[in-house]
Amino acid sequence: MDLLEHEGKRLFAEVGLPVLPSFVARTPEEARRAAEQLGPHVCVKAQAKTGGRGKAGGIRVCGTAAEVETAAADILAMTIRGHAVESVLVERAVDIARELYLAITVSREVRSPLLIFSREGGVDIEELAKRAPEALLRRPIDPLLGLLEYQVRDVVDAAAFGPDDPGGTGAGRTLASVARALWKLYHEHDATLVEVNPLVLTKGGEIVCLDSKVTVDENAFFRHPDVLPEPPEDEREAKARAAGLAFVPLDGDIGVIGNGAGLVMSTIDQIAAAGGKAADFCDIGGGARSEVAQAALEAMFAGPPVAAVLVNIFGGITRCEDVATGLVEAIKAAGVDAPVVVRLDGNAAEEGHAVIEAAALPNVTLALDPDEAVKLVVDIAGKRAAASEPAIAAQPNAEAPGGDA
Numbered sequence: 001m002d003l004l005e006h007e008g009k010r011l012f013a014e015v016g017l018p019v020l021p022s023f024v025a026r027t028p029e030e031a032r033r034a035a036e037q038l039g040p041h042v043c044v045k046a047q048a049k050t051g052g053r054g055k056a057g058g059i060r061v062c063g064t065a066a067e068v069e070t071a072a073a074d075i076l077a078m079t080i081r082g083h084a085v086e087s088v089l090v091e092r093a094v095d096i097a098r099e100l101y102l103a104i105t106v107s108r109e110v111r112s113p114l115l116i117f118s119r120e121g122g123v124d125i126e127e128l129a130k131r132a133p134e135a136l137l138r139r140p141i142d143p144l145l146g147l148l149e150y151q152v153r154d155v156v157d158a159a160a161f162g163p164d165d166p167g168g169t170g171a172g173r174t175l176a177s178v179a180r181a182l183w184k185l186y187h188e189h190d191a192t193l194v195e196v197n198p199l200v201l202t203k204g205g206e207i208v209c210l211d212s213k214v215t216v217d218e219n220a221f222f223r224h225p226d227v228l229p230e231p232p233e234d235e236r237e238a239k240a241r242a243a244g245l246a247f248v249p250l251d252g253d254i255g256v257i258g259n260g261a262g263l264v265m266s267t268i269d270q271i272a273a274a275g276g277k278a279a280d281f282c283d284i285g286g287g288a289r290s291e292v293a294q295a296a297l298e299a300m301f302a303g304p305p306v307a308a309v310l311v312n313i314f315g316g317i318t319r320c321e322d323v324a325t326g327l328v329e330a331i332k333a334a335g336v337d338a339p340v341v342v343r344l345d346g347n348a349a350e351e352g353h354a355v356i357e358a359a360a361l362p363n364v365t366l367a368l369d370p371d372e373a374v375k376l377v378v379d380i381a382g383k384r385a386a387a388s389e390p391a392i393a394a395q396p397n398a399e400a401p402g403g404d405a
Helices: 005-014 028-038 065-076 125-131 149-159 168-188 218-223 235-242 261-273 290-300 320-334 349-359 370-388
Strands: 022-025 042-047 059-062 087-092 096-107 112-118 136-140 191-202 207-209 213-216 246-249 254-258 280-283 308-315 340-346 364-367
Touching: 005 022, 005 042, 005 087, 005 168, 005 213, 022 028, 028 042, 028 065, 028 087, 042 065, 059 065, 065 087, 096 168, 112 125, 112 149, 112 168, 125 136, 136 149, 149 168, 168 191, 168 207, 213 218, 235 246, 235 290, 254 261, 254 290, 254 370, 261 280, 261 308, 261 370, 280 290, 290 308, 290 320, 308 320, 308 349, 308 370, 320 340, 320 349, 320 364, 340 349, 340 370, 349 364, 364 370
Parallel strands: 254 280, 254 308, 308 340, 340 364
Antiparallel strands: 022 087, 042 059, 042 087, 096 112, 096 191, 112 136, 191 207, 191 213, 246 280
């Protein structure tokens, strides 16, 4: 479960991470009142569970309460990467001397939590990793031993605070405290990601968490009654959560359903490599019964239209026959007319194929392997997208009105 920025910062404050005074506002009037309390220079930030808020115009620096009210009205009317903005965070502004990046996340590569630090913050960390991998410090964290002091020192050394930096070399002591507190939050709240980007050194010599990104394992919510995320603003997420599904809206046009997070992520990567773009991450889990597959399809079609759907199932505990039955029932009940490509393999795959073939739904195509399935769905989505583009009418070769005959 991704938390909104202000929800993450509440957890930051609880473990002693340095955050700025702020207020959450859901109307322009509330934003103005918040600015009047915080002072003339504030930042108005869209609260949405997605990156790229700044590039989309969802973060504004304002100098007066009137500017804050206007900025809040504009931002609250936005939809950023498919996420409607329901609230804004009004936060005191600071003068930034340096921007850093600090995060702890689960790494499949090293099979443990991974500490990541960079002297370059406020950037797309994925692009930085490609452009200058040496700029990133990576340290695997033993889950039993936790974050060790030598790893904290590595972060401070990599920051290379010098006498010319605000706060001088003393800023390193604060950075060390931030790294320890970030691990405390990650460990104690069963997080899968805690990220600060940017972590800033102000011109006054303070280190401040200017943003927060926190993802908590939903399976551990029973241990954390204090973590009460806002209801999902996306209707697809709400429907999926009610059915017990893992669902993340994305900004593409190809719906993706699979069983197992690894399989779904692999499918999304294959779609991207083939030139397509996924509209969602939807994991129906192991042992999924027909009603779960039906709920997944219903959740997917509760949002923006998708050009095509790929259902990629490998049957282990899951019986492909049950998934196929749920898909057929859902497609019939919801009147789904978008093309659906289905790949079934493993437990009861032949029975699942028989269910699909017997239904004889005109918009459902069976694929024998994942490569074929991805190629089919990307081709279908591309053709539908091209067909929906407005045609450019051919103009006659004639003089403009009023020209010489």
